[in-house]
Amino acid sequence: MFRISQYLRELDAAIRSGAWPAVRTPRPSGPVVIWNLIRRCNLTCKHCYALSADHDYAGELSKAEVDTVMDDLKAYQVPVLILSGGEPLMRPDLFEIAERAKAMRFYTGLSTNGTLIDAHCADRIAATGFDYVGISLDGLKATHDKFRRLDGAFDRSLAAVRLLRARGVKVGLRFTMTALNQQDLPALLALMREEQVDKFYFSHLNYAGRGNIHRGKDSQFAATRQAMELLFERAWQSVQEGREEDYVTGNNDADGPFLLQWVAARWPEWAEALRERLVAWGGNSSGVNIANIDNLGNVHPDTMWWHHSLGNVRERPFSAIWSDTSDPLMAGLKAHPRPVGGRCAGCRHFAICGGNTRVRAQQLTGDAWAEDPGCYLDDEEIGLAAGADAARVALAPFGRRESEHA
Numbered sequence: 001m002f003r004i005s006q007y008l009r010e011l012d013a014a015i016r017s018g019a020w021p022a023v024r025t026p027r028p029s030g031p032v033v034i035w036n037l038i039r040r041c042n043l044t045c046k047h048c049y050a051l052s053a054d055h056d057y058a059g060e061l062s063k064a065e066v067d068t069v070m071d072d073l074k075a076y077q078v079p080v081l082i083l084s085g086g087e088p089l090m091r092p093d094l095f096e097i098a099e100r101a102k103a104m105r106f107y108t109g110l111s112t113n114g115t116l117i118d119a120h121c122a123d124r125i126a127a128t129g130f131d132y133v134g135i136s137l138d139g140l141k142a143t144h145d146k147f148r149r150l151d152g153a154f155d156r157s158l159a160a161v162r163l164l165r166a167r168g169v170k171v172g173l174r175f176t177m178t179a180l181n182q183q184d185l186p187a188l189l190a191l192m193r194e195e196q197v198d199k200f201y202f203s204h205l206n207y208a209g210r211g212n213i214h215r216g217k218d219s220q221f222a223a224t225r226q227a228m229e230l231l232f233e234r235a236w237q238s239v240q241e242g243r244e245e246d247y248v249t250g251n252n253d254a255d256g257p258f259l260l261q262w263v264a265a266r267w268p269e270w271a272e273a274l275r276e277r278l279v280a281w282g283g284n285s286s287g288v289n290i291a292n293i294d295n296l297g298n299v300h301p302d303t304m305w306w307h308h309s310l311g312n313v314r315e316r317p318f319s320a321i322w323s324d325t326s327d328p329l330m331a332g333l334k335a336h337p338r339p340v341g342g343r344c345a346g347c348r349h350f351a352i353c354g355g356n357t358r359v360r361a362q363q364l365t366g367d368a369w370a371e372d373p374g375c376y377l378d379d380e381e382i383g384l385a386a387g388a389d390a391a392r393v394a395l396a397p398f399g400r401r402e403s404e405h406a
């Protein structure tokens with residue numbers, strides 16, 4: 001996750017005080033775990049990485065098994081659990097699991113489509129003490145309902161936002177941008193403010209599940225750049241006005257260098273200090289600071305790697321699976337620097353971005369260590385000779401790899 005607002009708050013403090021603020025180094029800990037507790041979902045969204053549908057899936061972890069895993073996660077110093085699905089609210093024991101997570105002092109988030117949250121459910125979410133609830137909105141009503149393949153989905157999700165806000169629950173909107181909904185971004189940002197939503201999570205499309213099947217509809221680089229500039233401007237305005245809003249992005253770590261470029265063009269005197277902060281962040285953290293456990297107990301480097309299992313928590317504890325680098329993918333993800341090739345290898349921002357998302361590289365080329373074809377920075381921006389773009393991995397629709405596409 002790339003925290004735009006955090007860096008811009010630091011920049012603002014630096015401009016005001018004349019010195020970049022000291023930032024506390026977090027204590028070493030286990031990874032943030034995104035936990036798909038159930039695969040069933042009442043929706044069948046176009047970009048769902050889990051390929052979920054509205055039926056039960058056999059073999060999901062029982063409550064007792066979830067408890068055992070949770071104990072191991074706590075001992076391994078996992079700080080954050082994001083309870084996800086499918087639609088996690090379809091799991092009958094979801095609140096019991098969340099209550100236990102809270103009692104064990106995990107920061108506990110809920111990732112939901114929001115359509116099942118009525119007043120009673122909102123009361124329960126508030127009483128459980130979820131630290132954060134992320135609700136997906138892929139555009140305004142017409143766009144969202146089409147994406148979510150359910151008439152009325154937008155109204156229900158927006159009603160959920162209101163119900164939760166009214167109960168003081170911290171809420172974020174989650175937006176995954178493609179060529180089909182990019183036009184709604186400004187209006188969604190306006191809606192966020194109108195509804196006094198705390199956080200906006202902008203997700204780039206990653207190529208997993210139905211997101212991979214529909215990758216031909218990914219936004220073009222020019223639209224992505226425009227969207228990022230809009231977010232930067234919005235986040236900066238928010239900082240200037242002293243608002244508590246948070247703007248974050250995910251699934252494209254080139255956002256780090258792009259923010260650096262945006263800041264350098266306006267406050268060149270602070271570019272080096274920001275660069276150092278971004279190098280400390282280090283870009284993509286799949287397999288390092290982000291982990292995923294799916295509904296069957298399989299462990300993955302992140303939610304986009306369901307086609308690659310590192311082991312199952314029924315057979316080995318998560319802590320043992322996570323620290324085992326005998327899997328070549330895990331060894332590469334944990335290597336520093338990662339063994340990424342192509343234009344990433346020669347990129348001057350590699351230390352910031354870390355070579356970006358490995359899933360897109362793997363889905364497009366078959367090689368997890370190829371360059372990320374989703375990088376929207378041009379040759380000049382990454383310090384390569386003009387024209388090197390001709391050799392880069394091209395985006396190809398689902399079913400075709402770049403090598404077959406030329």
Ligand code: SF4
Nearest residue numbers: 344347353355356375
């Ligand atoms: S070229 Fe690669 S390393 Fe450089 S910014 Fe783009 S994705 Fe990141």
